[in-house]
Amino acid sequence: xxxxxxxxxQSPAEERLVRYLxxxxxxxxxxxxxxxxxxxxxxxxxxxxxxxxxxxxLIAGAxxxxxxxxxxxxxxx
Amino acid sequence: xxxxxALVDRARGGDLxxxxxxxxxxxxxxxxxxxxxxxxxxxxxxxxxxxLRAFHRLPRFRGEGPFRAWLLRITQNAxxxxxxxxxxxxxxSVDPMVDASDGPAERTPAxxxxxRERQERLETKLRLLAxxxxxxxxxxxxxxxxxxxxxxxxxxxLGSVKGRLHRARDELIDILRRNTYDWExxx
Numbered sequence: 001x002x003x004x005x006x007x008x009x010q011s012p013a014e015e016r017l018v019r020y021l022x023x024x025x026x027x028x029x030x031x032x033x034x035x036x037x038x039x040x041x042x043x044x045x046x047x048x049x050x051x052x053x054x055x056x057x058l059i060a061g062a063x064x065x066x067x068x069x070x071x072x073x074x075x076x077x
Numbered sequence: 078x079x080x081x082x083a084l085v086d087r088a089r090g091g092d093l094x095x096x097x098x099x100x101x102x103x104x105x106x107x108x109x110x111x112x113x114x115x116x117x118x119x120x121x122x123x124x125x126x127x128x129l130r131a132f133h134r135l136p137r138f139r140g141e142g143p144f145r146a147w148l149l150r151i152t153q154n155a156x157x158x159x160x161x162x163x164x165x166x167x168x169x170s171v172d173p174m175v176d177a178s179d180g181p182a183e184r185t186p187a188x189x190x191x192x193r194e195r196q197e198r199l200e201t202k203l204r205l206l207a208x209x210x211x212x213x214x215x216x217x218x219x220x221x222x223x224x225x226x227x228x229x230x231x232x233x234x235l236g237s238v239k240g241r242l243h244r245a246r247d248e249l250i251d252i253l254r255r256n257t258y259d260w261e262x263x264x
Contacts, residue, residue: 008239012263014246017253020260021218024196029117031108031124036100037127044127056164 081144089135103145104219107152113203113215114156115163123159127152143255146229153212153230160208182207195258202252210245217242 009015079085081102087095107127112120130151138147184192203211212231216222227242228235253260 007150008242009246010243011252014243016260016262017250018218019193019245020199021214023192024113024199027193027196027245028105029093029112029120031104032121035104035108035124036097039100039125039132040093040097040123042129043132044093046133047091047093064118 079140079246080183082140085135085138085140085144089138096132099144103148104128107148110149110152110215110220111156113200113219114153114208114211115159116204116229119159119163123152123156126159127155130155142229143226146226149216149230150232157208172179195260198256198258202249202256205252206245206248209241213238213242214245216247218246 009018081099084095084099084102088099105123108120108124111123111127115123127148131148134151135216138144205213206214209231213227216227217224217231222230224235224238227233227238233241250262253262
């Protein structure tokens, strides 16, 4: 963090604006306490299923390849 | 040396307790940046999205810059995604009877009320800025990040950050001058 925001203002209007903006730090928006819990629940769940997603992708790929061969064979006939 | 380095290394190895510590350490700044970019109604969703994106991308985080800057870049991107899904928000009216109970002690109650009202109005006007301008203004003038860190977050060359910041301030001054509220901005 730096505190020299207003020093780089190039005009009196800019300087006043920077002061107004710095005043916004007085009342920062606060996250709900439940945010951390929600993130961790989702992260745990996603970490648990992630290894299986690779397997699902392989199976889906095999089905797609099979379908391609079948359709290709019919079209040649 | 990145103060988050040790936790990041552990979290990258699948240590959820380390990831939790990172979320607790950065939730406030992530939420504030999200709220000032998309508004309070969507800030919770954007923050959650940003942390989960970071969780999945941690193995690819090379540690070339600070973790906080990398996380705020993800937050900005998540906020922009959210904004592109939504129509522009109507500019809501400001309730002058907002809570003015806490402010600097030397101000009178009337000054505190006026100051709080101005802050509420300014938060609303901030959301009218072009996204790239709003990002630098929030990061520099409200969050107080250094130019180096802003360059990391916005993936902008350091030399362009200052120019963009001045253009952002000019744009906001222009918006405020067109407003009926008297912002007392010198010419």
